[in-house]
Amino acid sequence: MAELFSMAIAAVLINNIILTKFFGMCPFLGVSKKTSSAVGMGVAVIFVIMGASIITYFLYHGVLVTLGIEYMQLITFILVIASFVQFTEMFIKKFSPALYKSLGIYLPLITTNCAVLYVAKDNITQNYGFVEMLVNSFSVPLGFLLVLYIFSCMRERLDTADTPNAWKGNPVALVAAALMALAFSGFAGLV
Amino acid sequence: MNNAIYAAVFALIMGGLYAALYYLNHRTPVPKGCENLKEECSGCSISSCANHPSQSKIIEGE
């Protein structure tokens, strides 16, 4: 239990997926202008990573390994993620318009989010058991949500700041991200 | 050799599944009140993405 907990802490704070591994940079810069959209995107990412990881985990160990075609990993995973996103979008369009209103727009953006593919692959390469896989695929996107939320708060303030023309928009936001990465590196000795 | 056949069949199944889901999803109508939901995402410059800011400008311009 303690091991799982420290694994989760490490995934959220120490090896944060955005700040140390740079996965999911596109939404990190793209949808971080408002806190509300940052939270929506973060929650959608948690959901998709959880779902896609569970499916790919069983598909890999159940089908690919039994048939001896592990080299199909990449094609299978990207297709599972893409199909899962399409299915989820269709499902909530039909049955839960309210949910679609708050999360629907973020779903298509997630297919090309490298964080999803990374977590699916990581679960396999690290040889995680089922419970470890669940913890990993929940805590990694949780770190994503946390950093995206903090970053969007910073950007709302940055918008009103007086920055030189060349640094307006993304460049100054990237400097803020650098400082945040520096701050997060202080968590390194935590576990 | 069997392996290659399995792999090809498996890839076809997965690809077909994705194509079918993609097609079905895009035929499912968007629920009421959500027609004009757009997130102005400028994360990448794929301007054909429905969420790219340039899309809404095109619609407004017409």
Add this chain to the structure above:
Amino acid sequence: MNRKENFIAGFVKENPVFGLYLGLCSALAISTTLDNAIGMGLCVTLILTASNMIISAIRKITPDEIRIPVYIVVIASLVSAVEMLMAAFMPQLYANLGVFISLIVVNCIILGRAEAFASKNGILDSALDGIGMGLGYTFSLLLISFVREFLATASWTITNPFNNQVILHVGLSFLEPFKISMFSTSTGAFLTFACFAALFAVLKNKPAKKEKKEAK
């Protein structure tokens, strides 16, 4: 637009990394050393050119409703093939780049060019576009890694990926005590990238200003 202009646009005006903010995940993570930057850049160029050519070749028989799934399958197969070739022939580079090779699948540059260019143009034009964009990406990776490797280690090293022999090593040993190891971490990546992004923003706006002045 003629072919030459189109080809050159990928370097400054439409530079995929600094100008359009595409493919950032790999650009930031890989650019610690020149070796990695060259390997990754050429890998992306190869896959981008091949995928552009294939997608352009099948553009007339691809059903419009399911074109994105078709593109994803084509790109994923290409990346798998390149990944396996690299594991076999350049094991050291493959180990250094690690998971980033397979993540080329979701690199926005490739899907973006397939959608925006290859699906509308002929095979030759698409191939040229792929090479131009790919070299633009390589060029940006080289810029970032050039700065980062020097600040972090006070030297530049280029090795042959096939047999791991050092081809070129430039070291300024008197600067050795002043090296800043922070630049090999993520903080350095963000900082270097921010500086280049600001620089390219200035470069991009310059011609526009000139035109305005002339118009006045």
